[in-house]
Amino acid sequence: MAQPATHSLPCSAGIGLRAPHYREVLDGLSKIGWVEVHSENFFGGGAPLRTLLKVREHYPVSLHGVGMGLASTTPIDQMHLSALHRLCDAVQPAAVSEHLCWNSAAGLVINDLLPFPYTQEALSHVATRIEQVQEILGRQLLVENLASYLAFPHSEMTEGEFLSELVSRTGCGILFDVENLYVNVRNLDADAEAFIKAIPAGAVEEFHLAGYSERGGCLVDTHDSPVHPEVWELYEYALQHIGPRPTLIEWDSDIPALPVLMGEAANAQNRLEKYHARAA
Amino acid sequence: MPVLHDDLSDFADSIVLGLGLSSKVQPFCPKYPVETALDVYRNNYFGNLHDALAYAYPVIEQLVGKDFFRCLTKQYIARHPSASGNLHHYGAEMADFIAGFEPAQGVVYLPDIAVLEWACHRAYFADDGPTLDVGRLLKIHPENYVGLVLHVHPSSHLVRSSYPITAIWNGHQPGANCDFHINLDSGPTNALVSRTNNAIIVSELGEADATWLQIIRSGVSLGEATATVLECHPEFDLLAALVNLVARGILIDFTLENTQ
Numbered sequence: 001m002a003q004p005a006t007h008s009l010p011c012s013a014g015i016g017l018r019a020p021h022y023r024e025v026l027d028g029l030s031k032i033g034w035v036e037v038h039s040e041n042f043f044g045g046g047a048p049l050r051t052l053l054k055v056r057e058h059y060p061v062s063l064h065g066v067g068m069g070l071a072s073t074t075p076i077d078q079m080h081l082s083a084l085h086r087l088c089d090a091v092q093p094a095a096v097s098e099h100l101c102w103n104s105a106a107g108l109v110i111n112d113l114l115p116f117p118y119t120q121e122a123l124s125h126v127a128t129r130i131e132q133v134q135e136i137l138g139r140q141l142l143v144e145n146l147a148s149y150l151a152f153p154h155s156e157m158t159e160g161e162f163l164s165e166l167v168s169r170t171g172c173g174i175l176f177d178v179e180n181l182y183v184n185v186r187n188l189d190a191d192a193e194a195f196i197k198a199i200p201a202g203a204v205e206e207f208h209l210a211g212y213s214e215r216g217g218c219l220v221d222t223h224d225s226p227v228h229p230e231v232w233e234l235y236e237y238a239l240q241h242i243g244p245r246p247t248l249i250e251w252d253s254d255i256p257a258l259p260v261l262m263g264e265a266a267n268a269q270n271r272l273e274k275y276h277a278r279a280a
Numbered sequence: 281m282p283v284l285h286d287d288l289s290d291f292a293d294s295i296v297l298g299l300g301l302s303s304k305v306q307p308f309c310p311k312y313p314v315e316t317a318l319d320v321y322r323n324n325y326f327g328n329l330h331d332a333l334a335y336a337y338p339v340i341e342q343l344v345g346k347d348f349f350r351c352l353t354k355q356y357i358a359r360h361p362s363a364s365g366n367l368h369h370y371g372a373e374m375a376d377f378i379a380g381f382e383p384a385q386g387v388v389y390l391p392d393i394a395v396l397e398w399a400c401h402r403a404y405f406a407d408d409g410p411t412l413d414v415g416r417l418l419k420i421h422p423e424n425y426v427g428l429v430l431h432v433h434p435s436s437h438l439v440r441s442s443y444p445i446t447a448i449w450n451g452h453q454p455g456a457n458c459d460f461h462i463n464l465d466s467g468p469t470n471a472l473v474s475r476t477n478n479a480i481i482v483s484e485l486g487e488a489d490a491t492w493l494q495i496i497r498s499g500v501s502l503g504e505a506t507a508t509v510l511e512c513h514p515e516f517d518l519l520a521a522l523v524n525l526v527a528r529g530i531l532i533d534f535t536l537e538n539t540q
Contacts, residue, residue: 040366045408046435047478067365073285080365105288108296109362111332111370112324114288122284149317150307152287187317189310217312220320 009034009060009094009206009246011276013268016064016223016250021258022051028058030258032265034094036062036248042091043083052091062095062206062248063087064175068133069103070143071116071126081136088137095206095246097142097175098133100126100163113221117152118162126162127169134170142173142205145195147180147212147221151188159190160198167203174199176242177208178235179227183219185234192234201242209235209268210250224253226264235268239275247272295321296361329357332367336401337374339393339452344384352381368405372398389443389464396445399437399473400480406435409532417534426503427537430496435475436530438485438493446471446484474528481528488513489521493530501537 012033017025019041024030035055042048042063055061067080088096101113116122134141143166145159157165166172176199184190209232211225227235227249235247249264290305295318301307309317330353334341341349356377362370375394378384409431420428439445444466451460470490474481485493488509495505509516525531 044405105292108292111328153308216316
């Protein structure tokens with residue numbers, strides 16, 4: 001079982017830091033609780049790593065991977081894992097996360113976050129791989145629930161039950177993406193209340209919030225717009241049942257000016273403070 | 281019974297090859313046709329790889345235009361599926377692909393620009409290396425210099441071309457002066473990619489220096505490399521080459537032959 005991260009994220013609102021905002025954030029004009037970056041953009045040295053190390057001097061950093069493919073049926077890419085390990089050593093992040101998805105099977109790699117059936121077989125498989133990752137990194141991994149556009153009828157449990165089992169088998173934490181859950185509610189009739197009841201509140205280390213778009217009646221996890229009102233509502237519900245946690249605003253496409261992102265973070269911060277006050 | 285592998289393989293084929301799902305895998309979408317969901321995944325697949333190529337090959341995209349580039353990437357993606365979960369690894373075969381891409385045959389220097397852009401892309405994500413320890417070098421007795429094996433920085437690359445690719449590349453960087461003239465018959469170019477103060481620099485290297493660096497990169501000792509170059513380029517100035525390549529952070533370390 002992995003030990004929880006010793007330097008955890010502050011229980012405040014953070015932003016997903018992307019290239020257009022590096023300069024502005026480093027100039028120190030921004031009052032940001034913490035930042036999260038995509039791990040793969042900082043594999044190697046040079047300018048990316050130097051930039052991240054400078055950011056790290058001012059803000060707690062969370063490393064969020066998009067390429068590990070925890071449920072893939074091809075072996076874990078050891079080069080990828082060792083690059084992540086080196087990055088963790090250099091940056092000493094406050095959190096490290098990956099998605100509950102696959103990206104590689106039968107010799108094909110699909111650079112996306114893909115759903116899979118929640119079966120006992122998949123559970124053992126994913127748990128073994130999370131243990132491998134935690135063993136190499138020497139720390140706890142947070143696993144994020146997925147936005148899905150289709151479901152598999154032969155799933156033997158819900159995503160919430162699957163995550164809960166992963167926590168008890170591996171000691172991993174949960175990154176609860178509220179927008180992903182909302183997308184699944186709308187696309188696949190997922191039961192949001194049941195999801196929140198199924199996951200152990202104590203294992204939730206972080207929330208994600210983002211905007212979605214719609215194609216042909218299907219909500220797509222595009223991170224290209226403000227957080228929708230229904231997602232804020234579900235976030236408030238999650239805060240009530242799980243409690244306040246570090247909360248990230250993700251915006252990856254059509255990235256707005258930094259003040260817009262900060263405004264979204266302030267909206268999350270206000271809600272966090274409301275629940276902090278209630279808990280006090 | 282390991283069915284997960286079969287499910288994912290079938291799903292993968294459907295996304296990458298556009299095939300329908302086999303009867304064994306019947307995903308479920310209560311609100312819209314399954315094909316709508318598969319199309320979202322297919323669009324993501326193409327879009328993510330297209331964007332990775334546009335990120336690695338910005339000069340190629342400028343040279344051929346966005347529409348042509350999209351057509352090029354569509355065919356490249358169909359021919360070369362991704363092989364890594366890290367999108368920054370995608371696109372290594374672009375130069376060879378362009379060389380065989382009929383509609384691009386008119387732009388003779390395009391494959392060499394692709395080689396140069398891939399070198400820059402790799403340089404950007406390369407590991408860090410040390411700075412040459414001159415103090416350690418000074419402790420080597422001069423009579424042993426010939427046996428020095430020099431190591432180059434992991435970000436440095438040399439791209440040799442019959443076309444003025446350095447000028448073309450530099451002319452298409454953000455903020456570059458657009459008012460430049462390229463003479464395609466100006467003779468061969470040796471484009472040297474280096475990472476100086478963490479910025480990717482493409483500069484030109486003379487023929488003798490480039491030949492020497494290429495031999496050094498293959499692990500040949502300083503003495504042997506220099507002797508080989510002097511046979512064809514008696515004007516080769518070893519000291520000037522060393523000063524230039526050390527100053528630019530390209531030569532970073534050394535070992536002594538036979539004592540490694």
